Amino acid sequence: MELRQLRSFVVVAEEMNVGRAAARLHLTQPSLSRQIAALEHDLGVELFARVKRRFVLTAAGSVFLADARELLRRADDAVLNAQRTQRGELGTLRLRFVQSATFEALPRLLGAFREAYPEVVLDLEAMTTLHQIEALRDGRIDVGLLRLPTAEPGLNSRLVTEDPLVVALPAKHRLAKRRRISLAELAEDDFVLYSEASGPSVYGRIVGYCRDAGFVPRIVQEGVDVQTIVSLVAAGLGVSLLIAPTPPIDPASVVYCKLSDDLPTWSLSVAWSPDNSSPVLERFLQLG
Structure with a gap:
């Protein structure tokens, strides 16, 4: 059983006339008749019968028509999905x-x-x-x-x-009202930073910048994500250095400030x- 035979069968069933069906399919009537005969032979059933000079579906043909339409629909979908996947529209x-x-x-x-x-x-x-x-x-x-x-x-x-590095400060921090601050001004503060395990490159660069500013940051808490770090800053556990853009915050809890140091962007x-x-x-x- 071939898909072209199924398509031919469905068109003949819709037209109930071999001549009109052949014209729709751009086939000769003998060629279309041979396809239907081959399909009936493969299935082992008669799909059409002549009743009082009319071309009608047999009981088997009526049941097979619904299944044939579903098979053709699925075949068409398979082709379309393959083409869309190749175009990057699916996957x-x-x-x-x-x-x-x-x-x-x-x-x-x-x-x-x-x-x-x-x-x-x-x-x-x-x-x-x-x-x-x-x-x-x-x-x-x-x-x-x-x-x-x-x-x-x-x-x-x-x-x-x-993206630049910015400072996250508790809202009540002594420098919270400043628009810009230098790293050196944070030398005496406790720090909340990414853990070295969760972000070794970030951790290493930030600690390096602090050392260049003349101090080793006193890290009292570590976080695995930026939301946790900001929450710890809001709780007053320390200050932090974050890569912008930063998460939205309540300005009554946390303040973001720019750095005056000439640091590389990220x-x-x-x-x-x-x-x-x-x-x-x-x-x-x-x-x-």
Whole structure:
């Protein structure tokens, strides 16, 4: 049984006339008759009968018609889905992101992608830069939104934003009303920072900046995510240094201040493996 035979059968059943059906199918009447005969032979049943000079479906033909239409619909859907998958309109995008991307870049990029390709499944999870690099190289994810300190061998990347470091202070802190402060002015404060295990590159750079300003930060609490760190600052446990954009806060609890120090910005990049041929990834990169 072939799909072309099913299509021919459905058209004949709709027209109940071989001549009209042949014209719709752009076939000769003998060719169409041979297709129907071959289909009946494969099925072992008669699909049509002549009743008082009329061409009608048999009982078996009536039941088979509904199933034939469903088979053709599913076959058409399979072809369409394969074509749409090849165009990147269907499939799954496995994306990982650093938490500092969640307040501006991630919503912007995903919002545009979701609008353009609403049927693509998004597999999303927060992940540190180091773990993203490993997952990209292993082929476990398609794209990463991460903080690359330098070009990473074996990966392609594209800059998304350059973000500054800002100070998070308890609202009652002595410097909370200042628009800009220097790192040196925080030398005597307790600090709340990312744990070295959860963000080794962030931890290392921030501690390095403090040392360049003449002090070693007194770290009294650590957090694995920015929301936790901000909550600890709001509780008055210490000050923190965060990569902008920062999470929304109650100004009665936490204040963000700019730094007067001339510090490097933090690059937020999209990274992917050049060996990944996913059409969905290609569409995401085109929009980004």
